[in-house]
Every structure is written in structure tokens, then in C-alpha cells.
Amino acid sequence: MFDILMYLFENYVHSEAELMVDEDELTKELNRAGFHQADILKALSWLERLASLQESDGPYLGQHQAQSFRIYTSQEMDKLDTQCRGFLMYLEQVNVLTVETREMVIDRVMELDEGTLVLDDLKWVILMVLFNVPGNESAYEQMEDLIFEQPEGRLHS
Known part of the structure; x- marks a missing residue:
């Protein structure tokens, strides 16, 4: 799939x-x-x-606390290894992902038939999510840079 x-x-x-x-x-x-x-x-x-x-009544669009943190279920940890979870956290810290888009990514990852997802595949899922959520053009471009250009150093915000 x-x-x-x-x-x-x-x-x-x-x-x-x-x-x-x-x-x-x-x-x-x-x-x-x-x-x-x-x-x-x-x-x-x-x-x-x-x-x-991404619909207005979607499950991930709502009020979220900026200081909250994500606790992964055991099924999510089986699918997303430490490297993948760390990458998601990194993308949140540099404002590529929001709480909402992170949850959309995790939702879509969990629906894949794959066992444990490798980081490169996770990057593609993130790119697909960002492409499909309006208002995330800058984040999409930053993610493209990560996938295609492999920039050295930090992401620009």
C-alpha cells in the first residue's frame, strides 16, 4: 500500500x-x-x-496547550521507533509540525500496513500530510528540503 x-x-x-x-x-x-x-x-x-x-470538524483540529507533550501508545511505539518519534519531536520544535499536523501524521502512519516504519518512509508520510493541509506551505517546503536537499544545520523557520 x-x-x-x-x-x-x-x-x-x-x-x-x-x-x-x-x-x-x-x-x-x-x-x-x-x-x-x-x-x-x-x-x-x-x-x-x-x-x-483536515475538515473543520476533524478530530485533530481544536484547542491544544503549547506546553503539552505527546505520550505514545505501545502500538504507536511499535510502529514508530525511537528515531522516528525523535524526528517528530524535532519537527515540532522547529515549527514544521504543529500539534494538529503531528497527530494527523501519527493517524496516517497507524493506518499503514507496514510493521515498524523507517525514518525515510515517515518523512514521506509527513510530506503527504503537510501537502494536504491548507496553510502549511512553508512547512511543506521545509520538509521537501529535508527529503530532497538534505540540508546541513538547522531548518529555517
């Missing part, structure tokens, strides 16, 4: 190509690209859920 998400992101979103609205055509194209039907349906459902997270 993650491979399909990456394929869609790289071929449509990141390349700024127009994403087909017709789910049937998109499914056919993904089948032609060699992906299995069950994985395609899971990936499309994953993307639909991502879109629903």
Missing part, C-alpha cells in the same frame, strides 16, 4: 500533474502499473481519510 501512495505522490502531486478525479480510471492506471486491487483500494481509502482529517 505504501508503494502505491508513493507512486501517486511522485507521479501526480509532487510532479504537479493533474490528479485524475475519476477513481475508476485511477484504479485502472494503478492496475496497469502492476499494483494489486486490494492494495489500491486500501491506498485510496487512506488518501480519503487523510482528506477528511
Whole structure:
């Protein structure tokens, strides 16, 4: 399923190509690209859920205390190792992620079929979330820098 998400992101979103609205055509194209039907349906459902997270009545949009901290469940710790959790914390500290977008990332990670997620895959999930949440253009650009340019030193805010 993650491979399909990456394929869609790289071929449509990141390349700024127009994403087909017709789910049937998109499914056919993904089948032609060699992906299995069950994985395609899971990936499309994953993307639909991502879109629903940004709605005004979404579960992660609300009042959060700036001084609060995140305690991970055992399932989340199984999926996100120490390096991934540390990276999420770092991104919050440099204002790439907000409390809300961090929770959206964790929500989407937990819906992936993967076991433990590696840091590089987590970065792509973060990029997908930031791309899909309006008002996060600067954070998206900073995340792109982290993925593609591998800058040395600190992120700019």
C-alpha cells in the first residue's frame, strides 16, 4: 500500500500533474502499473481519510496547550521507533509540525500496513500530510528540503 501512495505522490502531486478525479480510471492506471486491487483500494481509502482529517470538524483540529507533550501508545511505539518519534519531536520544535499536523501524521502512519516504519518512509508520510493541509506551505517546503536537499544545520523557520 505504501508503494502505491508513493507512486501517486511522485507521479501526480509532487510532479504537479493533474490528479485524475475519476477513481475508476485511477484504479485502472494503478492496475496497469502492476499494483494489486486490494492494495489500491486500501491506498485510496487512506488518501480519503487523510482528506477528511483536515475538515473543520476533524478530530485533530481544536484547542491544544503549547506546553503539552505527546505520550505514545505501545502500538504507536511499535510502529514508530525511537528515531522516528525523535524526528517528530524535532519537527515540532522547529515549527514544521504543529500539534494538529503531528497527530494527523501519527493517524496516517497507524493506518499503514507496514510493521515498524523507517525514518525515510515517515518523512514521506509527513510530506503527504503537510501537502494536504491548507496553510502549511512553508512547512511543506521545509520538509521537501529535508527529503530532497538534505540540508546541513538547522531548518529555517
